[in-house]
Amino acid sequence: MKKIECILRPVRLESVKTALAEKGITGMTVLDVRGTGSGDSTETFGSVSYTVTLPPKIKIEIVASDEDTDEVIEMLLAHARTGEPGDGKIFVLPATKAVRIRTGDSGEGIL
Numbered sequence: 745m746k747k748i749e750c751i752l753r754p755v756r757l758e759s760v761k762t763a764l765a766e767k768g769i770t771g772m773t774v775l776d777v778r779g780t781g782s783g784d785s786t787e788t789f790g791s792v793s794y795t796v797t798l799p800p801k802i803k804i805e806i807v808a809s810d811e812d813t814d815e816v817i818e819m820l821l822a823h824a825r826t827g828e829p830g831d832g833k834i835f836v837l838p839a840t841k842a843v844r845i846r847t848g849d850s851g852e853g854i855l
Contacts, residue, residue, distance in 0.1 A: 745839040745852055746813045750804045751777065752824040752832040757802050759823040764806070767819060771855065773805040781833065801832060807839050809852050 752760065757774070764772065778798040787796050808816050817834055825831050843850045 745842060745855070746808055746810060747837045747839040748804075748806045748808055748813065748816055748820070749835040749837070750806075750820050750824065750832065751779070751801050751834075752804070752820075753826065753830065754800055754802050756824045756826070757804075760804065760820060763819045763823045764816070767812075767815070769806060769808070769812075769816065771806070775803040775805075777801050777803045780830070787830075799830065807842060807855055809855060 750760070754776075761772075764770070778800055780796075780798060786793055787799065788794075804820075806816060813836060817836070820834055841850060842852070842854055844854045
């Protein structure tokens with residue numbers, strides 16, 4: 745199992761959620777976060793550009809089976825990308841165990 749964390753632009757959330765749902769992935773945690781990877785960000789609203797020190801972002805956390813991990817990453821790349829600086833990052837971490845609180849069941853079967 746892998747834990748996939750994706751930081752993305754808020755405007756890309758619905759596209760990402762829809763794509764993941766079409767694959768059957770509906771279990772995720774979504775958080776409102778702020779941050780930047782390379783310093784201040786320049787945003788444009790209409791014809792006005794302005795600097796944002798810590799722009800708002802969305803963080804999605806998904807636990808996926810090892811065999812689904814690459815496909816989830818490709819879906820995130822396809823639906824979160826705008827091609828502009830500030831599109832975000834994807835982190836993949838090992839998830840060594842998952843336990844359903846209600847039943848105590850564990851393993852990949854609970855995903």
